[in-house]
Amino acid sequence: MPRVRSDDYQTKSHAIMDCAAALFAKEGYPSAKMQDVAKACGATKSMLYHYFPTKDDLLFAMLMEHLERVVSSVEDAIALQAPPHDKLLAMVQVYTQKSAQSRRRHMIAMQDVKYLPRAKQAPLIELQRKLTDLIAGLLREVNSGLPDEVYKPYTMMLIGLLNWTDMWYRPSGAMKSQELCDRISRLFLKGFMAENA
Template sequence: MARGKAATFEQQRLAILGAAALLFAQRGFHSASMAEIARACGVSKPLLYHYYRDKEHLLFDIADNYIDRLVALVESVDAARLEALPHLEALIARFLEIYASSQSHHAVIVQDVKFLRPELRTSVRAKEGRVVAAFADAIERVEPGLRRQGLDKPVAMILFGMINWTFTWLRPDGPLSYADMAPIVSRIFIQGVSGLAGTRQTTKSRATTADPIHAISKG
């Protein structure tokens, strides 16, 4: 394929992904048809099928491309070789920055990946696992000892619980932006984590076999 044609193909593909992500976020994966996606993208249905053979592979490409961007973001923050606290703050700020510009893609990741067939879903979840592991590493650097107690990944998931659903309530025309929220999230989370590594020892004796933190850490 000539370079010009290749560039045009890629631009069209990305435009399709963006329009489809917006439609999925607004209507849900199951409610959107390929005909509606084609109309939203401003292309014919046959042309849409030239890019994607079915709706599931379109969903997978949206998710896979978005997770690749998050993995690249983690790698770029790692490359800066920051001290522990600035490193975690940078991860939080950069993730909220990308969430702000990719709300539809993020909504698809949170709400629709579960509809993928197992092998495609596993591929996306494996990349998500790399992102979670990177945050767990960053949190362990800030509060050493969490990993030894099996708390590094559960605490990372608490952080994602704080930021992953911002697309449902943080509006572009609201009083606070994603950039405004970044230092607030960092302050709340980091102050909450401070000293946490010492709490597992005192609470372990009260934990039962159904202890959810223990179950998560073992998984």
């Protein structure tokens, strides 16, 4: 049997994850079956199991890849040599862009981690925690001197705003993505910068 090249493997596994994300978003993770994923992908179940032995493995791989990409993009934005306000805008832009590129995976990441066994949840929760810590650190740069305990709630407010925007925003609508990011940044900053110790 010919050895599968790693780039072929990556391409096929990505295609499977994309099909599965569409199915999970439509049917719900608990209701979807591996045979449904195989059918949606135009693949046999045995081919599907070659890439992902279980449905949990498929969900885990999908969410791990998505969250790693979001975290990496946010790290890059925060590492920019720029004023804190500009870094916040850059972070909003990459966060919004990464979630929009894989909108279905982003929705699943918010809703379906709970269906995985605890051992598979742990690294995903760790990535979510890392993302939260990165954004909290950026908010500390933007408005330093607030009590330590308020940065986490503000971080969760901002992440909630960004996550739920992904549910309703349509790039084909009247508001283009750059304007959306600018407005989100201004809306958040005006309130956040009004806060003082």
